[in-house]
Amino acid sequence: MIRYIYAEDLHAFPTLAHTMFLDRADQFKTRLGWEVSVDEQGYERDEYDDQNPLYVIWENADGTHGGSMRLLPTVGQTMVNDHFLHLTDGVRIESPFIWECTRFCLSREATPGVAAALMLAGGEVMKEFDIEHFVGVFDARMVRIYRRIGSSPEILGSQGEGRERISVGLWEFSGEAQASVAKSAGITPEMTRRWFERSFNATEPTPMMDLAVQTIAAAAAPMSLAA
Amino acid sequence: MGYLANAPRLDALIEGLESADSIERLQSASVAFRDFYGVNHVVYHWVNSAGEQYGCGTYDDVWVDRYLEKGYLRVDPVIQGCYQKFHPIDWKRLDWSSKAARAFLQDAIAHGVGNQGFSIPIRGPNGQYALFTVSHICSDEEWEEFTTGHRRDLILIAHCFNQVALQLEPGRAPDQGQPLSPREVEAMTMLAIGLSRAQAADKLSISEHTLRVYVESARFKLGALNTTHAVARALSRGLIVV
Numbered sequence: 312m313i314r315y316i317y318a319e320d321l322h323a324f325p326t327l328a329h330t331m332f333l334d335r336a337d338q339f340k341t342r343l344g345w346e347v348s349v350d351e352q353g354y355e356r357d358e359y360d361d362q363n364p365l366y367v368i369w370e371n372a373d374g375t376h377g378g379s380m381r382l383l384p385t386v387g388q389t390m391v392n393d394h395f396l397h398l399t400d401g402v403r404i405e406s407p408f409i410w411e412c413t414r415f416c417l418s419r420e421a422t423p424g425v426a427a428a429l430m431l432a433g434g435e436v437m438k439e440f441d442i443e444h445f446v447g448v449f450d451a452r453m454v455r456i457y458r459r460i461g462s463s464p465e466i467l468g469s470q471g472e473g474r475e476r477i478s479v480g481l482w483e484f485s486g487e488a489q490a491s492v493a494k495s496a497g498i499t500p501e502m503t504r505r506w507f508e509r510s511f512n513a514t515e516p517t518p519m520m521d522l523a524v525q526t527i528a529a530a531a532a533p534m535s536l537a538a
Numbered sequence: 539m540g541y542l543a544n545a546p547r548l549d550a551l552i553e554g555l556e557s558a559d560s561i562e563r564l565q566s567a568s569v570a571f572r573d574f575y576g577v578n579h580v581v582y583h584w585v586n587s588a589g590e591q592y593g594c595g596t597y598d599d600v601w602v603d604r605y606l607e608k609g610y611l612r613v614d615p616v617i618q619g620c621y622q623k624f625h626p627i628d629w630k631r632l633d634w635s636s637k638a639a640r641a642f643l644q645d646a647i648a649h650g651v652g653n654q655g656f657s658i659p660i661r662g663p664n665g666q667y668a669l670f671t672v673s674h675i676c677s678d679e680e681w682e683e684f685t686t687g688h689r690r691d692l693i694l695i696a697h698c699f700n701q702v703a704l705q706l707e708p709g710r711a712p713d714q715g716q717p718l719s720p721r722e723v724e725a726m727t728m729l730a731i732g733l734s735r736a737q738a739a740d741k742l743s744i745s746e747h748t749l750r751v752y753v754e755s756a757r758f759k760l761g762a763l764n765t766t767h768a769v770a771r772a773l774s775r776g777l778i779v780v
Contacts, residue, residue, distance in 0.1 A: 384624045387661040400721035406758045407697045440625045465747045516630045523653035526644040
């Protein structure tokens with residue numbers, strides 16, 4: 312299942328968080344050879360993990376990490392604006408309707424459905440929070456993965472060649488694209504909807520009118536008894 | 539939530555907000571937006587990069603004083619649910635199950651805050667943080683219709699308030715706002731001379747998709763409501779010349 316978790320709440324999911332940062336080290340340092348820092352716990356973390364990002368995480372049945380990505384608003388600090396302006400024609404991409412999506416990671420054991428579920432979860436975020444685009448940094452290998460699941464980003468700019476090629480790209484996730492990813496992965500809109508609701512709603516939506524009537528009636532009760 | 543007859547248009551209100559150069563003028567902007575939407579309240583609070591708190595909005599002063607006196611900051615589910623977040627939140631999505639939260643809501647309703655609310659947390663640069671809220675008294679159905687229909691504009695207005703607040707940060711020189719990059723200037727110039735998005739993208743040798751993102755970034759930096767408004771603003775400020 313998908314979980315949406317702000318960094319400050321990761322402590323409530325210790326196994327998931329632990330395996331996510333280990334898997335990120337495995338993907339970005341061991342397999343891709345990126346110059347990322349891995350701490351003494353074996354975690355791959357950077358300064359953006361300290362900005363309370365919103366993680367979208369696939370949780371395996373045993374509670375471990377299957378795949379994830381990291382979202383941040385572009386009106387705050389982002390990796391693209393801090394480090395990759397040369398790939399965006401010098402444009403600082405900033406808008407309440409564009410979020411940054413980075414550290415797209417899949418564990419070694421991830422089934423093809425995990426990447427699709429993550430893309431669909433991203434689509435849910437776009438739909439519910441009025442986000443029109445995600446902007447992100449990725450390498451050549453990810454381009455193939457995105458293509459395979461039917462969600463290729465539009466490339467804004469690239470540097471390097473072959474496997475070393477790093478790009479900044481944009482995702483726009485139309486209803487049709489979402490439907491085709493959902494179909495190929497066998498994930499229904501009800502499932503993505505349920506995952507989203509479970510993370511973002513503290514409870515079932517509160518009927519605010521009923522609650523208002525109840526609380527006011529409760530407060531008035533002792534007075535009417537006295538009268 | 540009926541709209542006022544002869545109400546100013548949203549772009550005129552945004553224009554007024556954008557020219558605000560003091561907290562007092564932010565205050566009057568909050569009143570103008572409240573009247574425009576015909577809701578009970580519009581409130582904007584922010585914490586600047588030095589950690590200082592400010593606020594403006596249409597709540598009754600009695601309620602503001604009571605909120606502070608009762609230490610409601612610790613029980614208010616809106617604060618608990620929005621602090622350090624960056625996605626918009628309808629109050630019905632928050633946890634109102636505790637006794638303290640219910641007592642707080644009852645008091646808030648008694649002070650005219652409303653039983654419905656929609657809050658937009660904003661995380662600005664350098665630790666700056668803000669919360670923009672619209673609240674109202676109405677049924678769940680009416681509120682759903684209102685928020686669904688206006689969510690995008692509310693997010694936009696929230697960020698306009700925040701951009702003005704950032705300009706008011708101590709030590710910040712006037713007009714130190716984000717200048718447009720050369721590429722954004724080119725994109726805006728193409729639109730200003732009347733090219734379509736497709737033509738402009740073609741001239742700049744970028745995709746239409748990319749052009750849209752550059753124009754949207756420029757719109758945000760200019761604090762404009764839409765592309766037309768952004769082009770007009772860039773022209774009037776002399777950022778682009780045609």
